[in-house]
Amino acid sequence: DVKVTQSSRYLVKRTGEKVFLECVQDMDHENMFWYRQDPGLGLRLIYFSYDVKMKEKGDIPEGYSVSREKKERFSLILESASTNQTSMYLCASRLNSGLEQYFGPGTRLTVL
């Protein structure tokens, strides 16, 4: 059974804190993605990665960075969390040649 796991389902942080969101997939997928989901705005792509140590900016990269040191793990970093980063964060992975994209359950982040 394919699996994408995210480190936390719910997270509460303070403004200015550095926040790490971790995502792990067990399918040996090359491609990994981070999205945020907000009511009325749908899914917006933050960053993605085609392979280890590679990263590409998505549509809304400002205020975020990522790290991909191992193929199975893709981390999203909020360098200095702000209240407008309160959102649901979804991680996904996909084979280079694949069609189906697999999603984790999401992390609901609240920044106070």
Add this chain to the structure above:
Amino acid sequence: GNSVTQMEGPVTLSEEAFLTINCTYTATGYPSLFWYVQYPGEGLQLLLKATKADDKGSNKGFEATYRKETTSFHLEKGSVQVSDSAVYFCALLSGNTPLVFGKGTRLSVIA
């Protein structure tokens, strides 16, 4: 660039009603088209897909046909159930690029 437009919700239906959620796309080349579903408290999962014109994707009683002439991929189900209540996303994939999603349509089915 590539884009997906789907009807805005929320959509509220009675059990056993007919469902249509409209989706149109703009893309260069020949994209693959998808419907993803997100049940409450979960991530997205693939519902169905179609990879070329006139293909029909189907799963769990849902269907969608890839219409190149109208650049559409409308989702239909003949008789919805309460358990179909979820958010539905239309998406397209062109080459090895990130999926492009519509904004999602929330469906509520009442008994």
